[in-house]
Amino acid sequence: MIAIHFDPANLDQEQKNWWTEWQLKSTAATDRVIDAFEGWMSGKPTKAFQFDFQNEVWKKLKDWLLEKIFHNKCAYCEREISGYYGDAEHYRPKGAVKFLAADGTFGEPQFQLFGKDGPSQTLQPHPGYFWLAYDWRNLIPACVYCNSGEGKNERFDLGNGRIHLVLVALGADKVVAMAVEERPRESKKWPGYYYLTPQLLDGRENPLLLNPLNPAPDRDPRKHIRFGVRGIAASVSGSPYGKNCIETFQLRNEKLRQKRQKAQETFRSEYYDALRRTNPEDMVHSEALVLLDQYNKGEYPFSAAALDYLDVMRRMEAVMLQQLAGEET
Numbered sequence: 001m002i003a004i005h006f007d008p009a010n011l012d013q014e015q016k017n018w019w020t021e022w023q024l025k026s027t028a029a030t031d032r033v034i035d036a037f038e039g040w041m042s043g044k045p046t047k048a049f050q051f052d053f054q055n056e057v058w059k060k061l062k063d064w065l066l067e068k069i070f071h072n073k074c075a076y077c078e079r080e081i082s083g084y085y086g087d088a089e090h091y092r093p094k095g096a097v098k099f100l101a102a103d104g105t106f107g108e109p110q111f112q113l114f115g116k117d118g119p120s121q122t123l124q125p126h127p128g129y130f131w132l133a134y135d136w137r138n139l140i141p142a143c144v145y146c147n148s149g150e151g152k153n154e155r156f157d158l159g160n161g162r163i164h165l166v167l168v169a170l171g172a173d174k175v176v177a178m179a180v181e182e183r184p185r186e187s188k189k190w191p192g193y194y195y196l197t198p199q200l201l202d203g204r205e206n207p208l209l210l211n212p213l214n215p216a217p218d219r220d221p222r223k224h225i226r227f228g229v230r231g232i233a234a235s236v237s238g239s240p241y242g243k244n245c246i247e248t249f250q251l252r253n254e255k256l257r258q259k260r261q262k263a264q265e266t267f268r269s270e271y272y273d274a275l276r277r278t279n280p281e282d283m284v285h286s287e288a289l290v291l292l293d294q295y296n297k298g299e300y301p302f303s304a305a306a307l308d309y310l311d312v313m314r315r316m317e318a319v320m321l322q323q324l325a326g327e328e329t
């Protein structure tokens, strides 16, 4: 997994038009699901909240993101995928949530239903982060292995003692002080309660799963997952975030390891070939630097594994040079 940085503010005019049009659809679809949820909760429900989401809205964005931003790769395991096979993975699950409990079984988080005057004592299974179903910050292109089957599905584990949130009380002054795009949506039926944005949720929930899209510096996937020689995946210093991702996405799967190893070998030969062609007096135009930059941006499958491999090779070279220097003195 490698960090992918994307800011819609930097799109060119043509892409910006497309983006604005998509945002309008996303906002309308979000309004519909929130209205449905608030209607459901006002009706003193006995059954879980169900909603018929408009898949075509996020599918459209997934195809666009996959091609333009995620380099036709699964954002989690970095294998190559074509648009047809890729899923629009909701980082925070949209329709139901489960988490791995301390005893190794999966649990369903609960939330407090709202009555006329706010939160009541009645509990229901968490409805999922339905208000983020069409939020681009929550849509991650992923392969079928990572998104379904034994992969992520509805799983979303949090750090110890944290609660999966739905509506949260916030002071209006606090909300007004936020940047416009960071402002949470206020409930229509329960003023003063808000559906939080991904960033606000991250701070309060402490998700154990790393998000490759615009991560905070201390959640950069490469600080938590390392790939050694032969593409072997390990968590950095036992990082709980690294561990959670390796387990959730089965990054130790043997076929995946083999693909990473192959990618490391390809990278090694391409990088050293480019280095050989580099003129030391013109580093700016160095093909090797261009290649490194592309890998740093995650443009190739298994970029993180390739870069980690380069670190290993450099450390080995340094040791060898030290030994040679030792022999000469």
Ligand SMILES: [Zn+2]
Pocket (backbone or CB within 6 Å): 074, 075, 076, 077, 078, 079, 142, 143, 144, 145, 146, 147
């Ligand atoms: Zn994947």
